[in-house]
Amino acid sequence: MSVASLLAAADTVPAPDVEWSALSPFLVVVVGACLLLPIAGLLPRRTRVAWSALFTIAVALGAIGASAWVWHDLSRVGPTERTTVAGAYAVDKFSLFLIVVICVGVILATLLTEGYLRREDLPGAEAYLLYLASASGAIIMVTAADLIVLFIGLEVLSIAAYVLAGLHRRRLRSGEAALKYFVLGGFSSAFFLYGVALIYGATGTTNLVGIAEYLATHRLLDEGLLLAGIGLLIVGFAFKVGGVPFHVWTPDVYQGSPSPVVAFMASVVKAAAFAGMLRVVVVALSTHRLDWQPILYAIAVLSMIVGAVLAVVQSDVKRMLAYSSINHAGFMLAAVSTGADEGIAAVLFYLAAYTVLIGGTFGIVTLFGRRGDGHHDIDDYRGLARREPFLALALTIFLLAQAGTPLTAGFLAKFYVIQAVVDAGSWWLGLVAMLAATISAFLYLRIVLTMYAGVTDADVEVAEPTAEPVRRIHVPLGAKVAIAAALVLTIAIGVVPDPLTHASRTARPELVAPGD
Amino acid sequence: MSDLLRSYLTVFIFGAVAVGLVGAVLGLGSFLRPKRPRPEKLIAYESGVDPVGEGWTQAEIRYYIFALLFVVFDVEAVFLFPYATRAEAYGWYGVGAMALFIGILTLTILEAWRKKVLRWS
Amino acid sequence: MTLLAAANGISLPGTDDPINVSQTVGFALLAALMIWAAIRVVTTRNVVHAAVWLVVVLAGAAAQFILLAAEFVGVTQVMVYIGAVIVLILFGVMLTQAKLGNDPNLSRRNWYGGAVVAVVLFGLLAFATIDTFEDAKLPEDRRMALPAAEVGDGEVPRTESNTGAVSDAVFGAYLLPLEVLGVLLTAALVGAIAVARKD
Numbered sequence: 001m002s003v004a005s006l007l008a009a010a011d012t013v014p015a016p017d018v019e020w021s022a023l024s025p026f027l028v029v030v031v032g033a034c035l036l037l038p039i040a041g042l043l044p045r046r047t048r049v050a051w052s053a054l055f056t057i058a059v060a061l062g063a064i065g066a067s068a069w070v071w072h073d074l075s076r077v078g079p080t081e082r083t084t085v086a087g088a089y090a091v092d093k094f095s096l097f098l099i100v101v102i103c104v105g106v107i108l109a110t111l112l113t114e115g116y117l118r119r120e121d122l123p124g125a126e127a128y129l130l131y132l133a134s135a136s137g138a139i140i141m142v143t144a145a146d147l148i149v150l151f152i153g154l155e156v157l158s159i160a161a162y163v164l165a166g167l168h169r170r171r172l173r174s175g176e177a178a179l180k181y182f183v184l185g186g187f188s189s190a191f192f193l194y195g196v197a198l199i200y201g202a203t204g205t206t207n208l209v210g211i212a213e214y215l216a217t218h219r220l221l222d223e224g225l226l227l228a229g230i231g232l233l234i235v236g237f238a239f240k241v242g243g244v245p246f247h248v249w250t251p252d253v254y255q256g257s258p259s260p261v262v263a264f265m266a267s268v269v270k271a272a273a274f275a276g277m278l279r280v281v282v283v284a285l286s287t288h289r290l291d292w293q294p295i296l297y298a299i300a301v302l303s304m305i306v307g308a309v310l311a312v313v314q315s316d317v318k319r320m321l322a323y324s325s326i327n328h329a330g331f332m333l334a335a336v337s338t339g340a341d342e343g344i345a346a347v348l349f350y351l352a353a354y355t356v357l358i359g360g361t362f363g364i365v366t367l368f369g370r371r372g373d374g375h376h377d378i379d380d381y382r383g384l385a386r387r388e389p390f391l392a393l394a395l396t397i398f399l400l401a402q403a404g405t406p407l408t409a410g411f412l413a414k415f416y417v418i419q420a421v422v423d424a425g426s427w428w429l430g431l432v433a434m435l436a437a438t439i440s441a442f443l444y445l446r447i448v449l450t451m452y453a454g455v456t457d458a459d460v461e462v463a464e465p466t467a468e469p470v471r472r473i474h475v476p477l478g479a480k481v482a483i484a485a486a487l488v489l490t491i492a493i494g495v496v497p498d499p500l501t502h503a504s505r506t507a508r509p510e511l512v513a514p515g516d
Numbered sequence: 517m518s519d520l521l522r523s524y525l526t527v528f529i530f531g532a533v534a535v536g537l538v539g540a541v542l543g544l545g546s547f548l549r550p551k552r553p554r555p556e557k558l559i560a561y562e563s564g565v566d567p568v569g570e571g572w573t574q575a576e577i578r579y580y581i582f583a584l585l586f587v588v589f590d591v592e593a594v595f596l597f598p599y600a601t602r603a604e605a606y607g608w609y610g611v612g613a614m615a616l617f618i619g620i621l622t623l624t625i626l627e628a629w630r631k632k633v634l635r636w637s
Numbered sequence: 638m639t640l641l642a643a644a645n646g647i648s649l650p651g652t653d654d655p656i657n658v659s660q661t662v663g664f665a666l667l668a669a670l671m672i673w674a675a676i677r678v679v680t681t682r683n684v685v686h687a688a689v690w691l692v693v694v695l696a697g698a699a700a701q702f703i704l705l706a707a708e709f710v711g712v713t714q715v716m717v718y719i720g721a722v723i724v725l726i727l728f729g730v731m732l733t734q735a736k737l738g739n740d741p742n743l744s745r746r747n748w749y750g751g752a753v754v755a756v757v758l759f760g761l762l763a764f765a766t767i768d769t770f771e772d773a774k775l776p777e778d779r780r781m782a783l784p785a786a787e788v789g790d791g792e793v794p795r796t797e798s799n800t801g802a803v804s805d806a807v808f809g810a811y812l813l814p815l816e817v818l819g820v821l822l823t824a825a826l827v828g829a830i831a832v833a834r835k836d
Contacts, residue, residue, distance in 0.1 A: 016809050035625050037827070041630040086810040095815075102732045133824035140817055152814045156821045164830030178832070202769060225769035228761060408686060524703055575731040577833045583728045584829050588822045589722040594713050595815065598804030606808060613808055613815070620819030624826040631830050 016086035021073065023084050023091070024066040025099045026139045032059030033132035040125030047126035053478065056128040060103040060110070060135070067096045067103075071236055083145060083285040087207055090510070094348075097507035098142040098275045099354050101352050105267035106135045106265060108359030112260035112366050115476025119371055121257075127167055131264060134160035136273035142279075145511070147206040150276055154192065154240070157272055158185050161265055161486050165257040168373065177256025184239070184249040192236025198229030208284040209511045215287040223291075230285060230292055234299075237281070239326035240273035241329045244302035251314075254322035255376070262318070263362035265276045266325050267355035274332055274347055279509045280340050283435045289339050296337035297429065303330025304436035311443045317365060317376045320443055324402065327440050328354055334433055335417045338424035342510060346416035348501055348504035353401075353409035353493055360486030361398040364391050378450055388473055392451045394483055399444040401490050409493035412501070581633050588624050592617070663704050671697035679748075688726050695719050709800045 020027075032055070040052050074082075074093060083090050117124040138157025144150035162185060166178025202208050202225040203214040220226060232241060239246040254262050281292055307327030314320045328350075335346040368384065368391070369375050385392035401408035404415075414437055422430040447452075493500055560567045599606075599614055604612075628634055674693035681687050697716040702711035807815055 016812055030817075033820065034620060034623060034823075037627055037630075037823075041626070085813045088810055088813050126827050129827055130824060130831075133820060133827075136817070136820060140813075146810075146814075148811065149814050149817075152817050152821065156817060156824060159821065159828060160824045163824075163832055167831050169832065198765065201766070222768045222771075224765040228765040553643055560676055574733070575728065577732060579647050580725075581826075581829055581833055583721075587717075588826055590716055590721045591822060594716055595807065597712065598709060598807055601801045602804040602808070609806060613752050613812060617815055617819045619693060619821055620816065623823050625821075626694070627827050627830060633825050633830055 018086075019082060019084040019091075022070055022082050023089070024070065024387070025063045025096070026136065026143065028063040028090075029059060029065050029103075029132055029136045029139060029473065032062070033129060033136055034055070036072050036125070036129050036132060043125075048405055049114060050115050051130045052125040053110050055108045056132060057107050059132060060106045063139075064100050064103045067099045071096045082295065085434055087209065088146045088149045089140075089143050089145055090208075092510045093503075093507040094279070094344075095139075095143040095507040097348055097503055098351070099139050099445050101271050101355050102135055102268050104352075105264060105271065105355045105359065106131050108266035108267070108355070108363070108486060110261050111478040111482035112263060112359070112363045113258075114478035116258060116260050116366055116373075118476065120373065125193050128162065130160040130164050134164070134264070137267060138268050141272040142275035144276070144279070145208050146210075147199065147208070147280070150280065151189075151193060151196055153272070154276070155189060155235075157238075157269060158189065161261075161269055162186075164261045164264065165253055167261060168258045171256075171373065173256035174258060175256075175510045180249055181253045181257075187442070188236050189238030190248070191232045191239070195229045195232030195234075195236060198232065202226035202229060208280065212284045212286070212511055215285070224286070227291055230281070230288060231295065233280060234277075234292060234295055237273050237277040238299050238333075241270050241277070241333070242303075242326050243299040243329050243333055244306045244326060246299075247306070247326045247329075250326055251319045251322040254325070255316055257363050259318070259366035259373060262321075262376075263359050263366075266358040266362070267351075270325075270329065270332075271351045271355065272349060274336070275509075277336060278344055278347065282336060282344065283509050283511055286339065293337055293339060296333055297426070299380045300333035301429065302430050303327065303480055304432060305330075305439075308436045308439035308443070311335070311440060312446070314418045315378050317368075317378055317381060317447060320378075320447065321361065321365070324357070324440055324443060327436060328402075330436065331414060331417050331433060334426075334429050335420050337429070338420050338426065340420060340424050341505075342416075342420035342423055344508060345501075345505045346413075346420040347414050349500060350413040352500055352504065353413040353490075356409060356486050356493070357398055357488045358403050360394065360483055361402065363479055363483045363486065364395040364398070367475060367479060368395075369392060370473065378447070381447060381450050382453075383451070391473065391475070391483075394487055395451065396448045397487060397490060399448055401494070403441040403444040407491070407494045409490045409497075411494060412497050416501075419474060578633065581628070585624065585628060588621055592621050660704060664701065667700050667704070668699050671701075684730050685727065688723060688730065691726070692719055692723050695723070706799065709803045 006261060036052060036055055036059075039055060040048055043051050070091060071093060074091075074096075082092075088261055110128060113124075113127055113131075116122075117127060132246065134157050137153045137158070137160065140153030141157060151207050162178055162182040164180045166175050169172035180327055196206060199211065202223075203211045205214065207213055215226075235246060239249075242250040253265070257265065281296075285292060303326050307330055308327070311320050311323030316322060332347050332350050335343040335350065337343070365376065366373070368381065368388075397408070401410035404410045404413070414433075418430050418433050421433060595617065596614070599610060603610055671694050674690045674697065675691040678687050678694065695714060699711045699714035699719070702708075702714060815826060
């Protein structure tokens with residue numbers, strides 16, 4: 001938008017048309033976040049945490065309901081997408097799908113956090129406020145039709161996430177995680193913003209529709225500015241999803257952050273970042289596919305291999321899961337790099353399945369961490385199957401699902417990715433993906449075998465008398481609900497994948513022109 | 517738009533006069549006064565008593581939250597300027613939009629008050 | 638003003654384009670000041686002095702914005718960066734236990750790496766910018782000391798600033814981001830209180 005056109009428009013009163021119904025999922029979350037603050041102040045101190053958690057879950061459920069309503073509305077009445085607030089915010093099935101994924105992530109994290117805060121004796125209401133604020137940023141990111149809006153969403157999402165990483169104030173590692181995440185996240189935001197500025201310089205607009213139209217109708221003689229912009233944008237996104245070589249923060253942050261927060265980071269932050277990447281890079285910059293495809297291809301290959309190999313050699317379970325999340329990000333990046341519709345559907349399916357899996361996995365890891373959230377060495381997991389048979393079984397299922405075992409959500413997620421990659425003609429990438437899946441299966445089996453093998457009765461007899469008796473793990477109600485729900489969903493998606501598959505295929509990101 | 521920049525010429529001249537005046541006075545002073553540098557003259561003046569310790573100390577963390585509160589409302593002020601130039605054209609729409617923005621920011625005061633950040637104990 | 642107008646009548650040999658002497662000279666002076674101050678930021682051994690040199694860099698940037706007739710951005714630069722960010726930086730320095738005076742032991746062992754990254758980034762951005770814009774000129778309505786007669790026939794020279802246009806964008810297409818910005822600031826402050834409060 002040039003200054004001249006702005007000045008020409010200056011004599012009309014702006015008051016943009018707001019399509020409230022399409023905006024409703026976002027409004028529910030934002031209003032919920034703003035209300036939680038005064039409400040938490042009014043509640044009696046003792047029950048504050050529990051009520052705040054319930055309120056957060058209600059808000060997330062409300063947003064899911066609103067999304068379902070808008071989805072239904074979109075299918076029924078016609079245009080598959082619409083824009084609200086003058087081209088800044090585009091609601092389509094793609095964004096609605098991801099809003100639901102984000103809200104599921106929020107619900108799982110909230111359920112786990114409730115018990116965690118009480119176990120660790122932390123004051124709590126602000127954790128839920130930050131979840132909701134972060135989720136509203138994520139929703140902005142998945143719906144943004146303008147790079148500036150996308151950036152603001154990214155910042156809301158990230159700033160809340162930085163603080164969440166440091167939520168456990170008495171643990172030094174938690175503070176370290178927050179600081180590392182903050183400093184490196186600040187760098188990546190700067191890269192992203194520079195990319196936005198350069199793309200604005202090259203195309204003269206920050207609106208995604210405008211960029212796509214400009215690039216479709218203009219042949220740029222000098223592409224330096226645009227290409228540098230695309231590169232910097234990809235760096236920003238790759239940092240948020242934890243793709244190699246922008247992954248260095250991941251292990252430390254995952255290890256240090258409170259375990260329920262890791263579930264949140266791994267699901268919501270990733271979903272939002274991938275949504276932004278898909279809409280901006282794959283859709284809006286589709287004319288320059290040949291330029292960004294090799295970059296994403298390289299990041300995907302590196303992430304899959306480095307994530308899988310380094311995960312195997314770790315000795316801390318949370319670090320292992322951090323590297324495994326890099327590996328998962330590599331799979332999704334491989335699907336993104338195809339730039340095809342099947343790839344987008346595969347990413348969406350993967351994100352939905354992964355949110356459930358990671359919620360369940362970190363739910364159990366939270367419990368195994370015990371008070372202090374510190375018992376995450378692989379040796380601490382030895383023989384857990386004997387003492388905690390149900391939890392160990394549940395963790396086994398989640399880990400096997402992450403490895404991609406058939407009849408679980410993880411199998412189809414990986415299958416669709418490889419299918420999309422092979423359909424796009426990248427045989428090598430498919431081969432690398434299968435290799436990485438095999439390597440990472442070692443890792444999950446290692447944790448499972450440690451839980452089941454490990455200690456014999458004799459060892460226990462010898463070791464126990466001196467050590468204080470190991471108490472059974474107390475499972476708070478919230479964690480029970482979260483783990484049970486995650487288990488049911490993991491199996492259900494694995495056995496009856498059709499609804500999710502169908503939804504992920506219908507949910508294509510569109511570019512919504514303002515005024516349509 | 518050249519008139520805009522011409523009007524900034526006033527600012528520039530004003531700034532130049534200010535710098536020039538201070539420079540002239542100080543320069544004249546250093547030119548006229550006798551110069552006898554001694555280490556004692558560099559000691560911070562503390563009512564005639566020799567100062568103890570360093571002038572810089574580690575500040576309390578709560579100042580930082582005050583500074584952050586300042587940033588929040590500084591940013592609010594930044595958006596008030598463009599609004600002020602067009603406030604009449606917007607009418608009630610503008611009032612509503614700005615009130616919502618300020619209303620959300622007021623939550624920060626509420627949170628600070630709730631957490632007793634504003635109370636100095 | 639006649640001198641300025643006369644100076645602006647000079648054009649490059651072989652072209653009719655008048656050189657914008659006053660604006661170019663202003664840019665050059667400010668740019669030199671900013672580069673000098675930026676070098677001082679990274680070479681001074683006193684952390685507080687580095688912050689104050691940073692003020693000079695940011696003030697220079699604000700002046701550059703005003704030179705480009707981007708009044709609002711310039712004022713924002715002064716208010717937010719010089720007013721708020723520097724305050725936060727100084728507070729941040731004072732909160733740490735770092736030595737505030739000269740510190741000869743200030744670790745700068747890795748400065749080669751930083752310099753290489755900076756030079757590469759500068760080269761990339763400079764190349765991209767020059768490659769794209771080459772000798773593009775500033776839009777006419779933002780040139781300094783453009784004689785009023787040259788603005789265009791029958792067109793009234795615009796004297797108002799473009800802050801109103803910025804306002805129209807903020808309260809039009811970017812209304813939602815504005816409100817979300819409120820949420821962002823609130824979340825940041827709630828987070829800061831959660832992290833910094835001691836109890």
